[in-house]
Structure formats: structure tokens, C-alpha cells
Amino acid sequence: KGKRAFIAGVADDNGYGWAIAKSLAAAGAEILVGTWVPALNIFETSLRRGKFDESRVLPDGSLMEITKVYPLDAVFDNLDAVPEDIKTNKRYAGSSNWTVQEVAESVKQDFGSIDILVHSLANGPEVSKPLLETSRNGYLAALSASSYSYVSLLKHFLPLMKPGGSSISLTYIASERIIPGYGGGMSSAKAALESDTRVLAFEAGRKNKIRVNTISAGPLRSRAAKAIGFIDTMIEYSMANAPLQKELSADEVGNTAAFLASPLASAITGAVIYVDNGLNAMGVGI
Ligand code: NAD
Numbered sequence: 001k002g003k004r005a006f007i008a009g010v011a012d013d014n015g016y017g018w019a020i021a022k023s024l025a026a027a028g029a030e031i032l033v034g035t036w037v038p039a040l041n042i043f044e045t046s047l048r049r050g051k052f053d054e055s056r057v058l059p060d061g062s063l064m065e066i067t068k069v070y071p072l073d074a075v076f077d078n079l080d081a082v083p084e085d086i087k088t089n090k091r092y093a094g095s096s097n098w099t100v101q102e103v104a105e106s107v108k109q110d111f112g113s114i115d116i117l118v119h120s121l122a123n124g125p126e127v128s129k130p131l132l133e134t135s136r137n138g139y140l141a142a143l144s145a146s147s148y149s150y151v152s153l154l155k156h157f158l159p160l161m162k163p164g165g166s167s168i169s170l171t172y173i174a175s176e177r178i179i180p181g182y183g184g185g186m187s188s189a190k191a192a193l194e195s196d197t198r199v200l201a202f203e204a205g206r207k208n209k210i211r212v213n214t215i216s217a218g219p220l221r222s223r224a225a226k227a228i229g230f231i232d233t234m235i236e237y238s239m240a241n242a243p244l245q246k247e248l249s250a251d252e253v254g255n256t257a258a259f260l261a262s263p264l265a266s267a268i269t270g271a272v273i274y275v276d277n278g279l280n281a282m283g284v285g286i
Contacts, residue, residue, distance in 0.1 A: 004030045004114045005261070006107060008072055008153055009121030011039035012046070013055040015222040016170050016253050017120035022056075023254030024261065025064040029116065032107060034072035036121070037098050038091045044069055070106060071098040074121060074149035077156075078102070100149075104156035116261045117157050119169040122146040126184030127228050139185035146189035147196065154200055154212070163209035166261040167200075169193055170253075171214045171272065173280055181230045194272050201270030211269035213260050218248040218276030241285040243278035 005024045010017035010033040021031050035043050056063040076082050078101040086092050097106050123145035126138030150169050174182035175190035194214055201212040219234035239245055256275045259265055274280045
């Protein structure tokens with residue numbers, strides 16, 4: 001019997017979330033996605049009009065089916081937390097039930113349970129500013145969207161997750177090494193996400209037999225990464241300096257997620273798994 005996955009952070013066919021969805025679908029999972037409210041319309045329209053059909057092709061030639069797309073804003077835990085200006089914002093007022101708690105309730109109503117939870121989202125409004133120039137609000141916004149969003153998602157989806165289930169997030173090595181340009185508190189947010197992966201692995205493991213891991217991915221030309229502004233430099237740097245001198249494909253991260261979600265990884269939890277052509281192991285660029 002196939003597993004069911006909820007993947008938060010899919011809004012086009014360029015990012016890691018999409019690739020993870022495909023790898024899980026290829027392994028037989030049913031796919032549900034959570035799409036950021038402001039990006040929902042264009043994503044659903046593109047999907048309906050067949051704009052993603054080429055990238056929906058799975059290794060067996062069939063097309064990935066997304067059973068349901070849920071609007072989501074992972075910065076808000078429940079309706080009480082949503083400020084008036086967002087409630088009345090045109091893009092948000094057109095959708096409903098997009099807070100984390102409401103999405104989890106909707107998935108429960110629609111499907112009862114899930115086996116796999118994926119967090120593939122991040123946002124740092126001041127990412128292009130050095131940490132020394134980052135405002136308190138910018139820093140806290142990065143942590144809210146990129147780190148606490150995961151705590152909140154797991155907290156609300158845990159009751160829907162079957163024992164033996166698996167939860168995965170995406171992180172970046174700027175958490176532990178200096179990557180100038182990954183600013184605005186985003187490096188701090190990834191450090192929090194990695195530390196939380198360990199603590200959540202303990203809590204969700206003891207309580208619900210759920211595994212919690214994070215994939216430290218190499219550079220990919222996603223929409224989010226292009227917004228940061230130095231992605232081409234990072235890809236070139238990796239090609240020049242990593243043990244494996246090839247461009248990283250999103251599928252390689254997707255396949256690792258499928259492995260981590262499978263019983264093949266039944267003893268792996270609390271781990272940061274590098275999928276970066278080995279770049280993390282280098283001490284100097286050469
Ligand atoms: P992406 O643009 O495909 O994904 C980011 C998604 O987050 C987008 O779909 C966006 O709509 C969504 N999002 C932003 N704020 C949100 C919110 N408040 N609620 C719900 N959704 C929200 O880009 P990506 O690079 O594939 O990013 C996915 C994950 O991979 C992120 O955690 C990112 O930090 C991580 N990552 C990316 C790279 C890279 O080079 N691209 C490297 C390492 C890790």
C-alpha cells in the first residue's frame with residue numbers, strides 16, 4: 001500500500017520541493033502539497049494549463065499526480081495569529097484555511113493520515129544584508145519563516161503521522177561555515193533548523209516513533225536561490241572545488257529524501273545528510 005506525503009513549499013517546478021515530490025511519487029507515494037498563498041494562483045493555473053507537464057514525467061513515463069494543493073502560509077499557526085492587514089489582503093482573502101493548524105485539520109479531514117512530512121521552504125526578507133546590518137525584525141522574520149515554521153508544521157502534523165513515519169527539511173551549510181552573502185539571519189535560521197532537527201528527532205521519536213532528518217543541499221538555481229543573488233557563483237564554486245565536479249541536480253536531493261522516507265533509512269534520525277557533491281568535506285577550495 002502506497003504512502004502519503006505532504007510537501008510544504010512547492011510553488012513551481014524548479015525547486016527542491018518539486019523534485020522531492022517527484023522522487024516520492026516515483027516510489028509510489030500519494031502527493032499532497034502546501035503552496036504559499038501569494039504563489040497559489042499562478043501555481044495552480046500553470047499546473048492546470050499543462051505548463052509543468054514536461055517536468056511531471058516520472059522515470060516510468062507516467063506523469064506525477066498531485067492529489068491536492070493546499071494554500072499555506074507557514075508563518076501563521078492559526079487564525080488568531082493572522083493580523084488584520086493579511087486577513088483583508090486580496091491575495092489572502094481569496095483562499096481560506098491556510099494557517100498551519102487549519103491545513104493540518106484539512107488534511108486530516110480529507111485523508112485521515114500521512115506518512116511523510118517535508119518542509120521545503122524558507123524566507124528571509126533581509127537575506128541580501130550582512131548580519132551586522134540585519135534588523136531585529138528581519139532576523140526574527142527569517143527565523144519565523146525558515147525555522148519555527150518547521151516546529152509548527154511538525155507539531156500540527158504529528159498527530160496525523162503514522163508510527164514509522166518520516167519528516168524531512170532542507171538546510172544549507174551556511175549554518176556551520178561562513179558563506180558571505182547568505183545574510184539577513186538566514187545562516188542563523190539554518191543553524192536553528194539543524195539543532196531543532198536533533199531535538200525534534202528525540203521528541204517525535206520517543207512520542208510517536210517518527211524519524212526527523214534534514215538534508216543539507218548544495219546550490220540549486222531555484223526561484224528562492226535566484227532571489228538571494230549569488231547562486232551562479234555558488235554553483236561555479238562547487239563545480240570547481242567539490243570532490244565531484246558536476247552540477248547538482250534537484251533529483252539527487254529528491255532521491256535522498258525518498259531514501260530517508262523509506263524503511264531503508266529506518267535507523268536514521270536526528271541527522272544532517274549532505275547532498276552536495278561532497279563540498280562540505282573540503283577544507284580549502286582548490
Ligand atoms: P523554492 O523557491 O523552490 O522553495 C521555497 C518555497 O518556500 C517557495 O515555494 C515559496 O513560495 C515558499 N515559501 C516562502 N515563504 C513561505 C511561507 N511563509 N509559507 C509557505 N511557503 C513559503 O526554493 P528552494 O531553493 O528549492 O528552497 C527549498 C528549501 O531548500 C529551502 O529550505 C531552502 O533554504 C533549501 N535549500 C536551497 C538551496 C538552493 O541552493 N536552492 C540550498 C540548500 C538548501
